[in-house]
Amino acid sequence: MNIPASIQTLRTWRYIGFVACLLAATVFSTLPAHADNSSSKPTQATPRTPATITPGDWGNEVEFNPGYTLKCLSNQVLVGVAPRYGGINEKKYMKIRCASVQQNGQPVTTSAESSADTPVRQGIKYQCPANKVLTGISWHAENSYVANRYFCSALTDGLWQLPVETIVGPDSADHTSSHSYECPANSALVARWDSSGSGTSNYHVKYNCATLW
Incomplete structure (x- = not known):
């Protein structure tokens, strides 16, 4: 047919x-499956890649008069403090060292600063709230006492836009009178306290630094 x-x-x-x-x-x-990058995003509670902290130069030394404030630039953290006493009236001088921070190859940014409601008097330890680091310090005189106001900032990583976490290290050694203190490599200041008495011979300061994750 x-x-x-x-x-x-x-x-x-x-x-x-x-x-x-x-x-x-x-x-x-036979084509490979498309990678789902969202599954590799860490959670806030999971430690991530440690941050790299790169210190800049020490700032200029200034006469630290009552009300004077020393602060790091935006997106920088405090890693070093160097007070000095000298002159006829034992004037106080200070300089600070700040650092930039990177995590996962991206710059870390700082949030708006916060500070204690009132200046912190001698003998009282001040530590930034959890997951915040020091970014500045100011000096206030209260009668015959020395009091400091501390400024802290939270950090945000540049890759995932997640809060950076802090792991606080041990107390530093005791420092007296004029001294220069700097955090160990890849850590930032989170706490400071002094027990200054009448005269520099009774001046004692300790610090805490934290690694960033």
């Missing part, structure tokens, strides 16, 4: 279409 040419052509095109569908299914089944 002779099959009309039009029907043969239709069958041929149906066959070609069926083969094409099979080939397409085979090709797509």
Whole structure:
């Protein structure tokens, strides 16, 4: 029986279409699955890559008069403090060292600063709230007492936009009178307290630094 040419052509095109569908299914089944980067995003509670802290130069020494404030620039953290007493009236001088921070190859940014409601008097330890670091310090005189106001900032990583976490280290050694203190590598200041008495011979200061994650 002779099959009309039009029907043969239709069958041929149906066959070609069926083969094409099979080939397409085979090709797509062999392609690698698309990576889901969202699954690799860490959670806030999971320690991430440790931050790299790069100190800048020490700032200029200034006469630390009551009300005077020393602060790091935006997106920098405090890593060093160097008070000095000298002169006839035992004037107080101070300089600070600040540092930039990177995590996962991206710059870390600081939030708006916060500080204690009232200056912290001698003998009282001040430590930044959890997951915040020091970014500045100011000196206030209260009668015959020395009091400091401390400024703290939270940090945000540049890759995931998550809060950076702090792991606070041990107390530093006791420092007396004029001294220069700097945090160990890749850590930032989070706490400071002194027990200054009348005269520099009774001046004692300790610090705490933290690594950033």
